[in-house]
Amino acid sequence: MTVQTISTSPFAGQRPGTSGLRKKVSIFEQPHYLENFVQSVLDTQPNLAGSVLVLGGDGRYYNSTAIQTLLRMFAAHGIRRVLVGQNGILSTPAVSHLIRKYRAAGGFILSASHNPGGSDGDFGIKFNTANGSPAPEKVTEAIYAQTQIIQSYRVLIAPEIDLGRLGETVLGETMVTVVDPVSDYAIYMESLFDFDVIRKLLRSGNFRMCFDAMNAVTGPYARAILEDRLGAPAGTIIRGIPLPDFGGEHPDPNLVHAAELVARLKADDAPDFGAASDGDGDRNLILGKNFFVSPGDSLAILTANAHEVPGYRKGLAGVARSMPTSRAVDRVATILGIPYYETPTGWKFFGNLMDAGRVTLCGEESFGTGSDHVREKDGLWAVLFWLNLLAVKKQSVEEIVRDHWEKFGRDFYTRHDYEGIESNAAQAWMNALQEAIPTLPGRSFGSRHVMHCDDFSYLDPVDGSLSTGGGIRVLFENGDRIVYRLSGTGTNGATIRIYLESRRFKGYSVDVQETLAPLIGIARELSNLESYLGRVEPDVVT
Numbered sequence: 001m002t003v004q005t006i007s008t009s010p011f012a013g014q015r016p017g018t019s020g021l022r023k024k025v026s027i028f029e030q031p032h033y034l035e036n037f038v039q040s041v042l043d044t045q046p047n048l049a050g051s052v053l054v055l056g057g058d059g060r061y062y063n064s065t066a067i068q069t070l071l072r073m074f075a076a077h078g079i080r081r082v083l084v085g086q087n088g089i090l091s092t093p094a095v096s097h098l099i100r101k102y103r104a105a106g107g108f109i110l111s112a113s114h115n116p117g118g119s120d121g122d123f124g125i126k127f128n129t130a131n132g133s134p135a136p137e138k139v140t141e142a143i144y145a146q147t148q149i150i151q152s153y154r155v156l157i158a159p160e161i162d163l164g165r166l167g168e169t170v171l172g173e174t175m176v177t178v179v180d181p182v183s184d185y186a187i188y189m190e191s192l193f194d195f196d197v198i199r200k201l202l203r204s205g206n207f208r209m210c211f212d213a214m215n216a217v218t219g220p221y222a223r224a225i226l227e228d229r230l231g232a233p234a235g236t237i238i239r240g241i242p243l244p245d246f247g248g249e250h251p252d253p254n255l256v257h258a259a260e261l262v263a264r265l266k267a268d269d270a271p272d273f274g275a276a277s278d279g280d281g282d283r284n285l286i287l288g289k290n291f292f293v294s295p296g297d298s299l300a301i302l303t304a305n306a307h308e309v310p311g312y313r314k315g316l317a318g319v320a321r322s323m324p325t326s327r328a329v330d331r332v333a334t335i336l337g338i339p340y341y342e343t344p345t346g347w348k349f350f351g352n353l354m355d356a357g358r359v360t361l362c363g364e365e366s367f368g369t370g371s372d373h374v375r376e377k378d379g380l381w382a383v384l385f386w387l388n389l390l391a392v393k394k395q396s397v398e399e400i401v402r403d404h405w406e407k408f409g410r411d412f413y414t415r416h417d418y419e420g421i422e423s424n425a426a427q428a429w430m431n432a433l434q435e436a437i438p439t440l441p442g443r444s445f446g447s448r449h450v451m452h453c454d455d456f457s458y459l460d461p462v463d464g465s466l467s468t469g470g471g472i473r474v475l476f477e478n479g480d481r482i483v484y485r486l487s488g489t490g491t492n493g494a495t496i497r498i499y500l501e502s503r504r505f506k507g508y509s510v511d512v513q514e515t516l517a518p519l520i521g522i523a524r525e526l527s528n529l530e531s532y533l534g535r536v537e538p539d540v541v542t
């Protein structure tokens, strides 16, 4: 087996976005495209040579091919050992856990998360550092800079590794260990939650649940944990086998893309609890009978009730949320007397706060919730947290949420997405909004008066790094808020996100879109949406 040095030249646009490098499969399939990015990571992270790495993905199209390529490049780079998921499968939180558990120097996750898969879908790659967290901006920027000057990469000429067989294979001087993707993660979950009380609930005969794995990575995890360990009956999991194209569906656990689950939870004989996770297993959707729990509420409720769950009984150091996420959790933190942090969008910003012991729980409006048990958001963890609460509190999902609103007030919250917008038009719209920032405070829109407007920036309190351009926020005197952002995860033109939030302490039975309708109108008027984009109605409402 010999190491070959292959000449290459830079590709434009290899800057990681909100969560790694995401592009169409056809872009990744170009000769040298994947290799250039991986070599740039290896070149800029000198600590990786001689170390242990974790490698896995969500099983989407191109996953296995990419894994074989990465293994040959790791071997050429002198990586000592690679832990790779059987059949190339590892959920994102499981990668984070394995990095931490086996003290690896980092890991690579092959996924485009909730984006569609298949040969005409999306692919992605993300590098996580030794703490299990997505690489921080200073690392991703260094990687990007390297992709722009790269001239060659190295690869071991070697046969493919059998990823279906558990155990060890030597590749050059690198030991490749094919590991069970689920077992370490399942054991860890059992240490955080009260499996006995959950088992009792699931076997009681009075409680039914449905978990939608969306033909993606969480199928095997959910089966092993919910059915095998916790005794949920067969059939609890739907769409439980990971497919390379996710069955042609969009593996995004929201009310639009988890349509079958939502319909089941609305039916006359609906189960008591419904949940879903996304392509790579880090997002979660939580439903009760004919009842949707918005992600911001979910974070606030887990925070308020964490003392009911064994892994969090000792108390929370603090909580964090991304800026566009509803501020519901802030009020809970204030009452609990713990600090709360507002970070830019992207899980990578939570890692420093957790490593410094400043926060225990965190979450985002984009259906992500997690804790310091790993350094990624964790879909099944959130499902188990809710199951643990349901078992202990002996209330329905809706009762738990309504009790919470009674006590803390309610943040009516929605996000409107405009997808597939021509990139220049989206940028022009954003630029105009940026220019308008100084003119907005003091202006009135109907009965609402703008109190403050800015483009969010974040000074990391742990390492002092500054992140700018986090989204334009418009704060009104009555507490309402509008946030405008361009997505950093889309691959088809630009996606515009408008986040709307209104705090109320009464009237919580009112429909969210109806309640927010005046604010939605203001958000469109204030940003001149129609004149810039030629459209008014969003593609996706969550």
Ligand code: G16
Pocket: 018, 019, 112, 113, 114, 278, 282, 283, 322, 345, 346, 347, 348, 364, 366, 368, 486, 487, 488, 489, 490, 497
């Ligand atoms: C990623 C990030 C999240 C972010 C989400 C949406 O999630 O990890 O932090 O909230 O994308 O980002 P954007 O609004 O820029 O599209 P995932 O699940 O796709 O990895």
